[in-house]
Amino acid sequence: MATIRDVAKHAGVSVATVSRVINETGYVHEDTRKKVETAIRELHYTPNEVARSLYKRKSRLIGLLLPDITNPFFPELARGVEDEMQANDFRIIFGNSDENMKKEKDYIQTFVQNNVVGVIASTNHPDNDTYRKLNIPVVFLDRTADNRPSVYSDGREGGRMAAQEIVARGSKKVTVIRGPKHIRPAQDRYQGAVDVLKSERIAFNVIPTSSYSFTEAGNWARELFEKHPDTDGVIASNDIVATAVLHEALRLGKNVPEDVQIVGFDDIPLSTLLTPALTTIRQPAYDMGKAAASLLIQLIENENVDNKTIQMPVTFTERDTTRKVEQYG
Amino acid sequence: MATIRDVAKHAGVSVATVSRVINETGYVHEDTRKKVETAIRELHYTPNEVARSLYKRKSRLIGLLLPDITNPFFPELARGVEDEMQANDFRIIFGNSDENMKKEKDYIQTFVQNNVVGVIASTNHPDNDTYRKLNIPVVFLDRTADNRPSVYSDGREGGRMAAQEIVARGSKKVTVIRGPKHIRPAQDRYQGAVDVLKSERIAFNVIPTSSYSFTEAGNWARELFEKHPDTDGVIASNDIVATAVLHEALRLGKNVPEDVQIVGFDDIPLSTLLTPALTTIRQPAYDMGKAAASLLIQLIENENVDNKTIQMPVTFTERDTTRKVEQYG
Structure with a gap:
């Protein structure tokens, strides 16, 4: 079976030139291209995939x-x-x-x-x-x-976990902050949490949100405690939102975790440095x-x-x- | 004066090929290259810089x-x-x-x-x-x-500002957390703060640090209050370190800002969501x-x-x- 080297020899050009013709990379003079193509036909050469990838110019x-x-x-x-x-x-x-x-x-x-x-x-x-x-x-x-x-x-498992743990620790009136609708992992988490709350027959409210923005997170946290002041457990859509909820709860004079428990999602580096430090579902x-x-x-x-x-x-x-x-x- | 088009015509090749030869980009067949070089000599063509940059393949x-x-x-x-x-x-x-x-x-x-x-x-x-x-x-x-x-x-001005403001608000025993020695802006801030504290004749201690790592920040915060328990004002090397100092102060039962004031540097997005929210020197x-x-x-x-x-x-x-x-x- 003909190799690329045979083609090069037959056409009187370098192996690199044959490779250029085969892979259509770089400039090859028209006359040279014709010579190579003729050699390929005459020798019945079929470039195999390994050779192609070897000779094809690859970036890093x-x-x-x-x-x-x-x-x-x-x-x-x-x-x-x-x-x-x-x-x-x-x-x-x-x-x-x-x-x-x-x-x-x-x-x-x-x-x-x-x-x-x-x-x-x-x-x-x-x-x-x-x-x-x-x-x-x-x-x-x-x-x-x-x-x-x-x-x-596993976002769904993470959502389930958050709900199980907050319920196991005594929350009876839970608010779930639902992450942006167009973000899949946000919906998985939400669904996981809701599955558990329903099967455990725990009363819950939902605050829908449309982003993970730091500034908007503060608004949703305020909305949460205005609409559902008796919330005693919050499952947040991520740690940014959980941080905003913690900030708002403390501002309202609530004790955390005695009056209201909060669970975040992600475990961003700052979570450990909050006061109180944030309980969360960690993704590695x-x-x-x-x-x-x-x-x-x-x-x-x-x-x-x-x-x-x-x-x-x-x-x-x-x-x-x-x-x-x-x-x- | 000859243009690149004249050269191309004279050599019987395209303008792009002449450009390739001039700029040594892409492959040009040896025969073609010689033809182009001959044409350049015969027509006394000098590629100007604008043309070079126009024809030179530029990435984005x-x-x-x-x-x-x-x-x-x-x-x-x-x-x-x-x-x-x-x-x-x-x-x-x-x-x-x-x-x-x-x-x-x-x-x-x-x-x-x-x-x-x-x-x-x-x-x-x-x-x-x-x-x-x-x-x-x-x-x-x-x-x-x-x-x-x-x-x-202006890191130096930022450092000065932090010291001026903390002194204006009553701190008498300041601790300055000095950022990593090999990081220039960290040293500028440090120097700015020290300049003001010295000229204002305010007593101060220094905690040297070697990184902005979240985990190490906690260690330095503990070291700070162990070594200098009567500190009533902390100028931190950045907001991560300030967050760790705030966390440690609250853990020790100190009131912030009544017992100890804290000023950060940077204004990272989470600063507003801390409780109490972090006073800082903002960089845009x-x-x-x-x-x-x-x-x-x-x-x-x-x-x-x-x-x-x-x-x-x-x-x-x-x-x-x-x-x-x-x-x-």
Whole structure:
């Protein structure tokens, strides 16, 4: 069987030139191209995929698309991705999507124009053609879709956990803060919490919200205690919102956790430094980022990957905004 | 005078091919190259710089190097840079340096390999050859060097401000938490605070620190009140450290601001949601990022830039960890 070297010899050009013709990369003079094409036909040469990828010019760039780096959950994810990529000599083109599909498409397109060899994306639309039609590996991070490569934590289980623990510690009138409707993990958490509250027959109210913004979080916290002043347990949509609820509860002179318990979600670094320190459902953000990077590298390098959907554990992280279970267990 | 078009016609090739030969970009067949070179000699063609830059393949990538995206000050900066770059159709390759010169060099090198057209860097070593020898524009962000392009806020003035305000509100035994020695802005703030305390003849102690890590911040806060239990005013190295000091003061049963006042630095988004909300010296991080991006774009596009060193204002942001000035003014 003819090899690329045979083609090069036959055409009187270098192997690199043959590779350029096959992969349509770089400029090749028209006469040269014809010579190579003739040689390929005459020798019945079929470039195999391994040779293609060996000779195809590959960058060491990957694209990373996150919703918003100013939400303290995402820097941890990004840092995990970057440390793993850096250790493997890959570099990252980074963009914030603001959960906006137009911005996402725009970024994915320019990632491709810049020759990225893979993409890590936190998107609410993994089924969009933008991703379906990419012919480079994609890993979904903090999100999941069918059996496509992804690294995420179990939001539904996290929501269940938050409700179980707050109920086990004595809350009877719970308010659930429902995260933005268009963000999938937010809805998973919400659903998990509601499932448990219903099956435990605990009265609960819902405060719908539309973002994780620091300033808006304060408004929702005020709304919560105005509408439901007798709330004795709050399951927040994430730690930013939980921090705002804690701030508002203390401002109103409530004792936390005696009068009202609060459970957050994420375990952002500042949670331990709040007073009282925030009880939360922890997602291992840094490790999730590392795992996504590691999975993407395996896919880029065509390694055999057994497990392409990696679910990371959520853990109830007990601090001081919930009561001790001995008192109520 | 001969133009690039004349050369192309004379050599019997396209303008793009002549451009490739001149700029040594992309592949050109050896025979073609010789034809073009002959035409250039025969027509006495001199490519001018404008034509060079017009024909030279330019990417729309810039490199962004920050110390650590998990420090909540930097996501705001990064977001400012990205929003401005995105609006101008540039993309960002991003890296964390950990204030480590080897990592910095490594990143700058790969930025160049990936054809970035400019760099924004927060570095403690702007005078290093790595930056001096770059032949693309560089803007220093949150740092400054001589008269080279930079966007920063006045750390020294910020430090002075923190000391003046805490003294004006009655603190007599101040502890200054000195930020990491190798980080320039940290030393500027420290020096500014010490200048004022000395000239006002206020007794003060110093707690040296070596990072802005969340976990270590807790240790320094404990050390502070163990070593200097009668401290009645703390000037913290940044808001993370101030948050840890607040947490520790409350844990020890101190009233804030009655027993001890605390002033942070940066104004990270969570500062408003602490209880009591944190008084701090604000740096306009998002706007600094935007200004750096805008300056870099001007430099890339060879626009006439009048002001290449942009100092942004710091502002005393009064919240609830300091007393009201009426009581003491």
